[in-house]
Amino acid sequence: MSDQDKRPREQPPADQDDRSNGSQRPADQPWRTEGLPPGKQGDKPRRPRWLRWVAFVAGGYLVLFLLTTMQDQMAGSAETVSYTEFSAQVQKGNVSEIFARGDTIQGQLKNEAPVPGKSDSKYTKFTTERPTFANDDLYGALQKAGTTVKATPVVQQRGALWNLLISFAPILLLVGFYIWLFRRQQRAAGGGLSGLLGGGQKKPVDPQTVRTTFADVAGIDEVEDEISEIVDYLKDPDKYRRLGARAPKGVLLSGAPGTGKTLLARATAGEAGVPFFSAAASEFIEAIVGVGASRVRQLFSEARKVAPAIIFIDEIDTIGRARGGARSFGGHDEGEQTLNQILTEMDGFSGTEGVVVLAATNRADVLDAALLRPGRFDRTITVHAPDQKGREAILRVHARGKPLAADVDLTAVSKSTPGMTGADLANLLNEAALAAARDGRSEIRRRDLTDALEKIQLGTARNVVMPEEERRRTAYHEGGHALLGMIQVGADPVRKVSIIPRGRALGVTLSTPEMDRYGYDAEYLRGRIIGALGGMAAEQEILGVVTTGAESDLQTATQIARSMVGRWGMSAAVGPVSVLPVDGDPRAFASDSLLNTVDDEVRRLIDECYQEARRLLRDNRDRLEGIAEQLLRHETLDEADAYAAAGIPHDART
Ligand SMILES: Nc1ncnc2c1ncn2[C@@H]1O[C@H](COP(=O)(O)OP(=O)(O)OP(=O)(O)O)[C@@H](O)[C@H]1O
Ligand SMILES: [Zn+2]
DSSP states (O other), X not given: OOEEOOOOTTOSSOOOOSSOOSOOXXXXXXXXXXXXXXXXXXXXXXXXXXXXXXXXXXXXXXXXXXHHHHHHHHHOOOEEOOHXXXXXXXXXXXXXXXXXXXXXXXXXXXXXEEXXXXXXXXXXXXXXXXXXXXXXXXXXXXXXXXXXXXXXXXSOOTTHHHHHHHHHHHHHHHHHHHHHHHHHHHHHHHHHHHHHTTSOOOOOOOOOXXXXXXXXXOSOHHHHHHHHHHHHHHHOHHHHHHTTOOOOSEEEEEESTTSSHHHHHHHHHHHHTOOXXXXXXXXXXXXXXXXXXXXXXXXXXXXXXXXXXXXXXXXXXXXXXXXXXXXXXXXXXXXXXXXXXXXXXXXXXXXOSOEEEEEEESOGGGBOGGGGSTTSSOEEEEEOOOOHHHXXXXXXXXXXXXXXXXXXXXXHHHXXXXXXXXXXXXXXXXXXXXXXXXTTOSSBOHHHHHHHHHXXXXXXXXXXXXXXXXHHHXXXXXXXXXXXXXXXXXXXXXXXXXXXXXXXBSEEEEEOOSSOOOOOOHHHHHHHHHHHHHHHHHIIIIIOOOOGGGHHHHHHHHHHHHHHHHTSOOOTTTOSOOOSOSSSOGGGTSOHHHHHHHHHHHHHXXXXXXXXXXXXXXXXXXXHHHHXXXXXXXXXXEHHHHHHHHTOOOOOOO
């Protein structure tokens, strides 16, 4: 009996959006450039740089090696002679100077002398060892012979420098390796994975013109007005330069997924006729630290080369989250480094380059304050889900090129789709067009649109046969939701009730507001909780059972109740304080006793609502039976049929 009391996007509890806000774009390129004249893209082949570095280090070693050997050669190598031979030379007065350390003596002869035992070779430099037992008066003898006893080595010890070098080798190798790694990362930044592997070249980016203009963006006129200033600047930066005006460097587009932030950024580039560089922030997060930052550097330097230009960074919250806040796993340091690099690049702008950075986020509340400081993203433009007029305009934009049958009324569609974003509406028309194409028709009919809307709002029907008992239970469950939606004053009208299983739900009740709503009062929210609990209450009231089918209903009810108590100040016991943060650990905000009070209040609120739901269903039992009966017969009831089944007068306005 699981069901989802499906509501539009604007519903009060932090509505988990099913559209993932991750990038659906191919990640094969670090970014895409559009609108560049051909030939402006640099894709010159590159030699593998790391090879040069290895060669450099090896070459250095070779030079040092040659130097030390040459030094040895010039000095002539010292002959190792016996102490007896040495004594003999001293006696002859042929030793010009010596140096001694411990018992080791090295020195130089005045005249060459034959090496003992080797008649064909002579020597002048020598080393020898004085036996510890020698008790001759060596110093006396040396003085007599007029030999200089030096304080510094006479003969350069062979390979002393070399030894030094060997001991430094590990460090040099390490330094060399780091340089190599660094280079490799830089290249990876330019060439994606192929660059990482060392062989590839930077992928050429196909230049294409952004043809998106403001004509493709509908329903968000006030946002268009705000951004048209940027367009004006990009069209003629000199006009601003002459007056010494600094253009905004960064504009943050904030809004729910699918509200058209990316579209708006592209349209800005299209209107201004400037190159559009776009990258999703998540693309910067790589396994190797430092890649993201160097990608950012490259992105900005390319943009500067072709300025005026727009850099668009999507999902900036993935790297721009406030430090210390909950972060998506992985890429911790990497995100921070990338973010810092973006900030550095933006700080580096004098404001006259003609490069404007647009960034999009659907979580402006979690962004690091450093991003929003003057000189960075100092302008925030909030993009809301469109109102009814906006939805109509968006539908008309997307209906271009789609032949509509005469019975299609886009105004009516716009009225029955509160809370839907531009992306939802685009999807709706596309689904309808697909259905028409499948049927081999040349026009989109009203029926295609209502079917598509049902599919989007309720989910795709599952083709399973339910046991009769389950169907009956589901009928009462959905009947409970629907009836409570109908009889409570101020509740959103019930648009559709169905006991056809869809997704994980066994049935669905859809309620949407008559008009766009922007705020909610406690009374309305209580009604929402009562409605959500209506399914479970009906099962218990009529069948006397509690089933697992109410899981998502309980989640909805609890979420609304917690928000009422902990975020919206709607509980007298807790008072008008914000206790539950949107993000993060509530214990950082509130004491344990306050949190206990929140828990108690949530429980009390839900208990009250549940009792109220049961009471209402008891008092209107015949109406509930009426809905359940019709549901079992027809499976899906639309607005008029549902109210008729309950015997409640209702004029459907859409
Ligand atoms: N105001 C609008 N006018 C016309 N079409 C729109 C509008 N808003 C959204 N759309 C349609 O929805 C599609 C998706 O919108 P877009 O990618 O710009 O949303 P977004 O806000 O960037 O979403 P996300 O946060 O998921 O990236 C657009 O390509 C466009 O077809
Ligand atoms: Zn339910």
